[in-house]
Amino acid sequence: MGESNESRERLISCAKAEFLRVGYQKASLRHICTEAGLTTGAVYFMFGDKNGLFGAVVEKPLSELFALLGQHIAEEKEEDMSAYTHIKGDHDAFAQEIVELLYENYDEMMILLDKSQGSEYENLPDRIIAMLDECYGVVAQRFAKSRGRRVNEYMLHYMSHIQVESIIHLLTHERDKQKAVENIKPVFDMLVSSFVEYVLE
Amino acid sequence: MGESNESRERLISCAKAEFLRVGYQKASLRHICTEAGLTTGAVYFMFGDKNGLFGAVVEKPLSELFALLGQHIAEEKEEDMSAYTHIKGDHDAFAQEIVELLYENYDEMMILLDKSQGSEYENLPDRIIAMLDECYGVVAQRFAKSRGRRVNEYMLHYMSHIQVESIIHLLTHERDKQKAVENIKPVFDMLVSSFVEYVLE
Amino acid sequence: MGESNESRERLISCAKAEFLRVGYQKASLRHICTEAGLTTGAVYFMFGDKNGLFGAVVEKPLSELFALLGQHIAEEKEEDMSAYTHIKGDHDAFAQEIVELLYENYDEMMILLDKSQGSEYENLPDRIIAMLDECYGVVAQRFAKSRGRRVNEYMLHYMSHIQVESIIHLLTHERDKQKAVENIKPVFDMLVSSFVEYVLE
Amino acid sequence: MGESNESRERLISCAKAEFLRVGYQKASLRHICTEAGLTTGAVYFMFGDKNGLFGAVVEKPLSELFALLGQHIAEEKEEDMSAYTHIKGDHDAFAQEIVELLYENYDEMMILLDKSQGSEYENLPDRIIAMLDECYGVVAQRFAKSRGRRVNEYMLHYMSHIQVESIIHLLTHERDKQKAVENIKPVFDMLVSSFVEYVLE
DNA sequence: TATGAATGAGATTTCATTCAT
């Protein structure tokens, strides 16, 4: 009957639209399939189940996100911060990079970060926060030691949390990539300077 | 058979527990009613529908929250900030007050802020953010004028956003009221100082 | 709308017919409900789920069966068999009793013993066999000791098995109660005499 | 791509495993085919349909079973029983033979006799019983005449039935061939002596 | 005041089967 790839793409595209519109949980397979001109069985043939379809939609952008994240974390951990003084614009490069990635796959990222409730990925933000937590924990500890101060654990976790929230906020409030880049810069400045100022006590 | 009031209270109490456990959307009326020893019809008689039941659960704490918020906003708006310089601990009183209110009605606040998806109140955070937005817009404008600087609209909105997120984060990560008070203080310090530093450009 | 009891009875009656015709597994809730002039939701309201409906159909006859079985087993265990010699007709009374019970609830017993695959009760025959096994194990042991012989474990289990099979065979091959009583008598004679002759070696 | 025969064998082998594990009805073609590294279409090409696949799995053992059965029946029918007196061990040779055949093709026989529900062969036991019925009817009639007794038709059929049940019981309760041979001997003794004692009345 | 019965629309999932290629 139809070409596999065409149908597959159509299904993914319709699913993407539906997930974006109503979120994973309320998304109706029936509706997606009708939209794509197929029956629900086709989804089970091609993707296994509803979660599989979700996976197919977000797969690639997700792995790219993890790649960038992993790289960023590795760099942060290696940096010698004993003599660090924050200067505005410090992190503009990373800001650029992350926004680039996010907006290159805008729909998928929105789905992943804001519309995944009920799916396997519903706790993705929490997982990212946990990764940052761990990373910043190491950094803060070293930093604290070099300056004779202590780490406020609550603030540490909070900073990871709002960093992720900041990204989601950007995504949900600014559709234009260039503007997004500009918007996120002061946010990052703020986060970094606050880290130095409030995580260490 | 049962006294109306008793049944009403029981229903509200069971609903509260269920909403807290699984969120509005996944909460089952039947389950709530069974738990309360009543039938679903009772809900429709007493509260109109599922949303009405939700409303009854959160009603009072919600209006108190709005009251405090309104008061806070009024004060902020009236303050003369032309000569303001942030000092850590500045906002400890408000911190105390808001935490007090939040933790006095912990369950309801959690439901309202973290478990309301699918209900009429699902965008409560956004509504609060909008209120803060408006308020801080006025403040920032005045502040900016008095110092010859401009307001970064994105940062303005972002600050409102993370202020609300900070509250939610506190609620979801610290159940003890005293500790919550201590935790939120540096957060508020950070927010205020960042406001001065990053909203004005 | 409809009277509860009427609908309930109609549902149970239609379910009974369907289970009898095609067995639990292939029985269609939809079909049962259509037949009863209701929707599937009604089943879930009244019986919880498909298994619950099955339970409602067989409940009473099942407990009666267990009662008779328990009584029979208790008697068997207490009997002093040291001087036992089998005489044809020995067990006619029990034959009468069990057939009476079985045929008083013919449909339900058929469903229970021959049409329950896929339900919670699918292993009812095995459970009965296990009960008999245990009982006859005790009897045989005592019997064997009093005559200086040993118990053939395989034959012991086999005898329990064909006793149950004999009942099922009767049920499926003779619908008339009086004829059933007559038919089962020689079967029981055969089983008892074979027990003495072949379980002990 | 693959050799037809190889694929065929693989398919049959995987189907055998699946049927054995979950029975014909619950067996999933897709699962069998995945396991075999083929697609469902292959089954339809090679075997027509699910039932055809089942047939291919049990074909050979089934015809061997029928052969042995036919031979056994022929012999029984020819035997002059006018002066027959049962002696234990009488039928040990046949016991050996049938167990040999059954355990030489253990999986297929299990499938055929215990896992075929839903397939074309689901009533195989009944068909075998019918064959035995007919045979034993002839034998019993002659026997009865020579001794001036009558045949109890119910018992006649019942004996055929439990003979088949005995085989199935053996198969499902004893995997070792040697032990199976020993186990079945007293069973056959019992059946033969009961035949003489209880079929004739 | 509240019940209890019932609906109806929906959900996800499974599966044997078909057929163009």
Next chain:
DNA sequence: CATGAATGAAATCTCATTCAT
């Protein structure tokens, strides 16, 4: 010789909601 795509019909179940009593 076999694939891969797709169907279509069915399955069980969930739930908010309605309404006569």
